[in-house]
Amino acid sequence: MNEFFGNDHSINIHQPKGDLPEIDYLANTITFELAADYFNRNHPLEYAYYLEGHEDKWSKWTKESKITLHNLHEGEYTLHVKARNIYGVESKEATFTFVILPPWYRTWWAYIIYIIGAIIIIFVAVKIAGYRLKQNNIHLEKIVQERTLEIAGKNEKLQLQNDQILH
Numbered sequence: 564m565n566e567f568f569g570n571d572h573s574i575n576i577h578q579p580k581g582d583l584p585e586i587d588y589l590a591n592t593i594t595f596e597l598a599a600d601y602f603n604r605n606h607p608l609e610y611a612y613y614l615e616g617h618e619d620k621w622s623k624w625t626k627e628s629k630i631t632l633h634n635l636h637e638g639e640y641t642l643h644v645k646a647r648n649i650y651g652v653e654s655k656e657a658t659f660t661f662v663i664l665p666p667w668y669r670t671w672w673a674y675i676i677y678i679i680g681a682i683i684i685i686f687v688a689v690k691i692a693g694y695r696l697k698q699n700n701i702h703l704e705k706i707v708q709e710r711t712l713e714i715a716g717k718n719e720k721l722q723l724q725n726d727q728i729l730h
Contacts, residue, residue, distance in 0.1 A: 644659075
């Protein structure tokens with residue numbers, strides 16, 4: 564294997580220790596182009612691979628030297644590849660590790676924004692409920708005052724009628 568292609572650019576496959584390429588989630592369809600030291604024009608090499616973190620068994624041997632991995636979810640992956648010549652001699656396994664970053668809406672800062680947003684929504688909902696409760700209490704107080712005045716007026720009428728009857 565010699566190159567990795569993704570998002571309109573290529574990266575040399577000779578991966579230094581500790582170098583872990585991070586690929587944007589929008590570029591989560593990746594093509595690897597494979598090559599090995601043995602070449603015989605009449606008998607092309609065959610390749611087998613598996614993607615650790617996605618599958619757990621080797622692919623069938625194929626003469627196709629391109630591997631396209633479609634719609635990978637976020638996470639860390641290691642591509643394992645080996646080549647085989649016409650004589651059945653297999654190459655040493657080559658590996659390439661990379662990370663697919665999560666989409667923006669599943670990042671830590673997005674979760675913080677969600678939490679802050681939820682707190683704001685709860686705060687506003689409590690404020691609105693408190694305001695409505697106050698308005699309802701004011702309305703009820705007005706009704707109580709009206710009824711109290713009404714009863715006081717009726718009591719006065721009754722008192723006048725009672726006084727007229729007794730005098």
